[in-house]
Amino acid sequence: MGQLTGGDPSLLRRINSAVVLHALRAADCATLTEITRVTGLSRPTVEGVVEDLMGAGLVVEKAADESVARRQGRPARRFRFRAEAGHLLGLEIGSHRVAALLADLDGRILGAQAKDVDEAAPADERLERLRTAVAELLRRAGVPRSSLRAVGVGTPGIVEADGTVRLGTALPEWTGLRLGERLSRSFKCPVLVENDANAAAVAEHWKGAATESDDIVFVLAGLSPGAGSLIGGRLHRGYGGAAGEIGALHLLGREVTPETLLSMTDEPLHPLDEQAVAEVFAQAREGDKQARAAVDRFIQRLVHDVAALVLALDPELVVVGGWAAGLDGVLEPLRNELARYCLRPPRVVLSLLGEAAVATGALRLALDHVEEQLFAVEGTVTARR
Amino acid sequence: MGQLTGGDPSLLRRINSAVVLHALRAADCATLTEITRVTGLSRPTVEGVVEDLMGAGLVVEKAADESVARRQGRPARRFRFRAEAGHLLGLEIGSHRVAALLADLDGRILGAQAKDVDEAAPADERLERLRTAVAELLRRAGVPRSSLRAVGVGTPGIVEADGTVRLGTALPEWTGLRLGERLSRSFKCPVLVENDANAAAVAEHWKGAATESDDIVFVLAGLSPGAGSLIGGRLHRGYGGAAGEIGALHLLGREVTPETLLSMTDEPLHPLDEQAVAEVFAQAREGDKQARAAVDRFIQRLVHDVAALVLALDPELVVVGGWAAGLDGVLEPLRNELARYCLRPPRVVLSLLGEAAVATGALRLALDHVEEQLFAVEGTVTARR
Known part of the structure; x- marks a missing residue:
């Protein structure tokens, strides 16, 4: 006192x-x-x-x-x-690409850069691609590296508070990688690492499909699905940073994976082969019955995952992103099934930010960090039990 | 400022x-x-x-x-x-019984009273049983009704902020009941109504199996399962108060209910017939193969529900309560299956409070309310975006 x-x-x-x-x-x-x-x-x-x-x-x-x-x-x-007094980066490290966004201290985007990366690329190569993208972006924008105040990073996997990837099966050599520390060598400012679906949830809340709601679940739908959630406007990471890691749910209800469900042969698709997935969806749109059946199976899977999240968390809004957001007709079955199973069904909408969601969310996390330093004054008068 | x-x-x-x-x-x-x-x-x-x-x-x-x-x-x-300057009640309204706990302003329990009630009893009769239990409890303890400062209530169903039961299928005439308002007629102090599993989660955190953890999921296992969760020590109710209402999960993975899984005939058990359930479990313990198979099916179901909650929320600790907490061998399969499916498996323990959990949690909620009024000074100096 x-x-x-x-x-x-x-x-x-x-x-x-x-x-x-x-x-x-x-x-x-x-x-x-x-x-x-x-x-x-x-x-x-x-x-x-x-x-x-x-x-x-x-x-x-x-x-x-x-x-x-x-x-x-x-x-x-x-x-x-002076919003130009400092700069921020929002980075995405994904399985197929790395991307970077540059912004000023008001969060206004000044430039973007993305590079493809091989899904089998080892960690060093992936990080090198990212560094190249960042260097090009800064050079093009005429922003010196010393002007950076914070860097946010979104990547698949369970990320610990210190930026270490505790578990990340989607990218080679990712589990155990001290990602925050590795990236800190390239920047003199704080580097904040976050799970990609969590970052995307933050992004949709900042400037996407969820600006009107503080209680949302973002589903990063794909062959390796993940989810991020905001509760009362704040990111819910879970006790060990693993909240929303729903990839294993499909093992529970039915002993099948999305790769199997979407396959039109006896062999499952490769877990990261989005090209093959796109073909199945294209054929379904063209009326191919086998493809249609595969897509239906996949959507049922997605419904199950999302329903589990919704029953556990009771969000106001569900935002569907990842490549499944591009699917025709993923929304209707989702809405219908949720209405059937949930006592209080949430609204369901598609991501507005698309593939920019993860980097945008990472940028917002960097901005949050800087704002906390510059602007925040925590309540100092508190006396509770 | x-x-x-x-x-x-x-x-x-x-x-x-x-x-x-x-x-x-x-x-x-x-x-x-x-x-x-x-x-x-x-x-x-x-x-x-x-x-x-x-x-x-x-x-x-x-x-x-x-x-x-x-x-x-x-x-x-x-x-x-002067902890004796006022008193609190924690009430439970369940399908088979109503219960009341009396405490002073330090939360010290001064007395308890419970009464059986028919599962088919209409709302009026159920509330009358509760009123009788409360009157007996106060009389026995020599505490005048005017000394009550707050009353907490735990009951099945989705409960809105004003104490209305939005949806409650476990008790007759419960959906739509303005429970908070109805009970307010009996008390001059504030009446706080909460979902039973939520109340139980609060109780285990206060003085049960979860005193050491702030991130917990409490599973009220039974034929009509529910769950409550604390995130950072605070109750997570969800946007519409429906968080943890996992009863519908079983419809997703497999099209079967606990009643069907536990049945040893072609007919499912009655959803509220806990006597029949107890018999199945007793027979399983005695080595009956058919009963054992039924129990195994039920445990698989429970594992699925809990895993969905754990994947969505990533708690540090799962507390299993409800009558399933009394089961031999429910813990081991739960732990094994969660270790298999969850990227970061939580600890799993049994409820310590047993059937007192809901009323105890309701009492804690009443105490929270009084403490907020008497002791809390919210942060008054805050300037954030």
Whole structure:
């Protein structure tokens, strides 16, 4: 309770600084008077904080509009947040491609770069492809590496808090890889590693199909399905980071995998062969009965996985992404079956971000990290049992 | 940010009051000097607050120990929290019985009362049985009804925030029942209604098998299974209060219900006939092959349900309750199968509270409510995006 009775001057300065930055970032630009009104701080405090923030390069005075100046005499000085004071990367490391997004401190996208990678590529090669993509992206955008404040990364597998992949069967040499540490060698800023479906859930909530809901399940549908969920707007990682790893569900209900269900021969498809999958779906669309039956089996599988998630979590909204999002007719059966099995069926929609979802979510996680450092002032007065 | 720059005197008084109560409740009893040291408040503030709390009946001066007084001259005055200043009820309304627990403001149990009720009893009769149990309990304990500060209730079904049962198939006339409102007529204090499995999860975390973990799934195993989960120590209700309503899962994997699986004839058991279930289990224990096969089928079903929950939520710990908790050998197959299917298998233990779990959890929810009113001071200094 010291903050109320005594008070820590450096904490107070940090709080005031965060409050002013927050106000400036919400407005396009603002005068000292406006900041004073919005924040409830005193004029001298605001002046001091703005001076400090200008010194730190985070705030700049906006050049006065000439015509206004002539009309009204000396105009009030206006200040704005310098979103260009730092940059963020959102990275995806997938089985077939690596991708990178670059943004400023407002999260505005400044550029993107993606590269194909062989599904059998060893970890070193995969990371090298990513580094090349990032270098090209930074060069093209004219952003120096030293300007990066945080890097977010989305990748398949169970990811521990320190960025180690505890288990990742979708990519070669992924299990046990200290991914965060490896990538940290390329960047001087914090590197945050997250499961790909979790990142995609965050992305759809930020600027995709789930901006209106705080309780969502994102299903990254594919041959190796995964899911991410937000509860009350916050990512639910699970106790060991394995929440939503529903790949094994198909082993429970029926002893069959998506690869088997989608196969039109006695041999299952290769788990990562999306080309073969696309062909089955194309043939189904063209009316091929065998292909249609395979797709139906696959959709039943998806329904089972999603229903299990929905019954466990009771989200408001389910977003379907991954390549299954491109399927004709995956939505209708999903909705019908969920209505049949769930006591309170959620809305079901397709991903809006498509293949950009994972990198976009990784970017948002980087932005969250920076915002926490720059803007967040946690509640300091709390006394609960 | 007004609290920092200006400050609301009544808020400040509330905060100080909560802080002092919190400190007194944590200690057995304390002197003004001790309270001053623990809270960081000034001596005059502490004196004023303690005076106010004594006026409200929540704090009392402890009689000085005579021998100490004689040895040391005038001893410092000691104060303690009056846990007896109010009372709480935890109620369970189940298909076969209603139960009530009475506690003081420290959550110490003062008495219990349970009554059998017919599974086919209409809602009015069921509630009347509950009212009788409560009246007997209060009379026996000598606690006047006016002393009740909060009442928690656990019952099967999806329960909305206002205490209405949105859907409850386990009890007759339960769906649509405005249970919170109905019970409020019997009590002048707040009545909090919660799903039974959710309440049981809270109870096991409070004083059962899950006191060491904040990320748990509680499975109320039975013919009509349900589950409750805590995430980071907080109850996860889901967007519509339906989280963990896994009863429909069995429809997905295999088109069979527990009633069918456990039947040894062509006819399924009655969904609520726990007597018949107990017989099957007894015969299985005695070596009857047909019964053993039925039990095995049932356990497979339970494994499937639990695995779906675990894959979706990734808890640290699974607690198995309900009557299945009494089964020989339900734990081993569960552990083995979860280890097979889950990327990060949780620990699996049996409920410690048994049939007291639901009422105990309901009591804890009532206690939470009172603590929030008396002791909680939410963070008041927050500035986030």
